[in-house]
Amino acid sequence: MTTTPSQDALADLDRRHVFHPFSVPGEHERAGPRRMIVSGRGTTLTDEHGRTYLDAMAGLWCVNVGYGSVEIADALREQALRLAYYHSFSSMATDTPALLAARILEKAPANMSKVLYGNSGSDANDTQMKLVRMYNNLLGRPQKKKFISRLRGYHGVSIASASLTGLPGMHKMFDLPIDGVVHTRAPHRLWEALPNESDADFSARLARELEALIIAEGPDTVAAFIAEPVQAAGGVIVPPAGYFAAIQAVLRKYDVLLIADEVVCGFGRLGTWFGSDQLGIEPDLMTIAKGVTSAYVPLSACIVSEKVWRVLADESRGATFSHGYTYTSHPLAAAAALANLDVIERDGLLEQVRLRGAHLQARLREAFAGHPIVGEVRGIGLVGAVEFVAARDPLTRFDPLGSVGAAVTRACLERGVITRALPESDSISFSPPFVVTDAEIDEIVGVAREAADEVAATLA
Structure with a gap:
């Protein structure tokens, strides 16, 4: 029979054995959990x-x-008993991911076409980078591979997604960012706007800076721009009115894809299903995670527009899409997400x-x-x-x-x-x-x- 340790003993086990993210390692080893x-x-x-x-x-x-949702817990139990897992490689399928993809696309912008599942926002943004590379390779544009992100943006912590993240503290110990990722100014009025500069003038100046960066890097080398609707971890930075309209005009001019990172804003945080709806963003690709299951189990996805999908599907000439994870399209995670969406809608x-x-x-x-x-x-x-x-x-x-x-x-x-x-x-x-x-x-x-x-x- 297993004996449950005391709370003090559990805290000591954590202190001695668990490596905590975004914590000071030596401090945690000495003092244990807060x-x-x-x-x-x-x-x-x-x-x-x-x-x-x-x-x-x-x-x-x-x-x-919120915590303690009986509906999500019941959905997890029922799915685990019926089918806890099967993979999605080689066109094998399970039912709950298909049902979920249809629900997501009902709520996403009308130009969205397919859902590619992952496990976290970080791995989904890695995947976005691979999709963009594949897209331009299939179009015969092997040089068009650079990504522009924004300072103070947060897009994950893997090698590639941490490079997209515009927080230098997440770069310096890991030799990041990798080549091919550059950053532009955040729409942070408090520190970045000029005295008496209107929202329209501030937005126009940031759009000009983005255009100058694209020209400096070479328009034939810049593939995509990634942005959160509201920059969350970077400061809850709400862009001024007109910002995304000005930015998108530049992106269209130079044929640069727009990736909307909806990991925080998606599934209701701003009062609409997606932040893109609220802020007038017209993405080519979208990244989701967090709120899709309310974090009851890990799940992320790349939502792919019909424009991008048609290139990936039609120009690959029968080649296998050699990407995916053991847990891609996990039926348990999809069941949790379906129940989560039910709760959001019902209540x-x-x-x-x-x-x-x-x-x-x-x-x-x-x-x-x-x-x-x-x-x-x-x-x-x-x-x-x-x-x-x-x-x-x-x-x-x-x-x-x-x-x-x-x-x-x-x-x-x-x-x-x-x-x-x-x-x-x-x-x-x-x-x-x-x-x-x-x-x-x-x-x-x-x-x-x-x-x-x-x-x-x-x-x-």
Whole structure:
């Protein structure tokens, strides 16, 4: 009989044996986990000591329908008993991935045609790079292989997708980015807009910079531009009105494909099925993950437009598409995603995002208006951020950068609210489950304000 170790023993096992991502290895080995979460329900998590926390981040931007969904759990159980796994190589198929692909394409932009499944947003963006390479090879354009991403963009952590990611801290220890990936300016008004520059002028300037970069690299070498509708981990950066229209005009001029990374924004986070719908993006390829299953099991996908698919299918002349994973089109993951979509539709969660999102945005702006260390509050739907600054006039960053945001999130955690300090900035983010209530939003924002006040007092 297996004996369950005590909570202290479990924490020690974690300390000694688990290699944690985005953590300080030696520090974790010495001190162990900050918290060990053992259960969740709705928006609330419980740790090993029975203390509860409001999860203002839905895990990592992903537990959209909240914790403890009986429907998704039941779907997983039923699918596991019926067919836990079979592969999709060599045109073999299972039923749930086919049903899911049809559901996804019903909600995606009308030009989308096929769904290629993966396991995570990182591997899906790797796959996008391979699809773009294949597309241009089949068109006889072997030099057209470069990718343009944006500074502060987040597209994953594998060798290729971390290269797309525009956060230098994710490059320096790993000799990245790889050749063939270049970055352009983010639409981050707080730091990048000129004094008194309108949204239209800012967008036009960024479009001119993108065009100059394409010309400098060589239009016959630039294959694709990848962008999140809202840059999530890079700061919850909401582009100004007119930005994507200006950018897309440049991409069309030089025959550059547009990849919309919908890993965070997709499946309702902004109040529409996809961020592309909200922001007027017309993608050639789309990347999804996170919200497609509300993170109950890993699943990602590349959604491929008819334009790209016709080249891949018609010009390959019978050659095998030599790409895919053991778990591509996993029936268990697809069953979870189908149940997740059922919950979102049945419970009217997109409308709930619009209502709760409006409340979150209003409360954040009200709570932090005029705060001495707050440079900006921004967001859309159920995603928001507060950025802290050392001074507002003139606008001045903290030094060292990132220490204040991290301190505020620690102070929030001590008060029972989980937020997230965003990398290479002093921003904290909010991305609660769609089932969050107005009262819970009020508590989250109130705790964040108290935490910011505490940190500001120590700085003074």
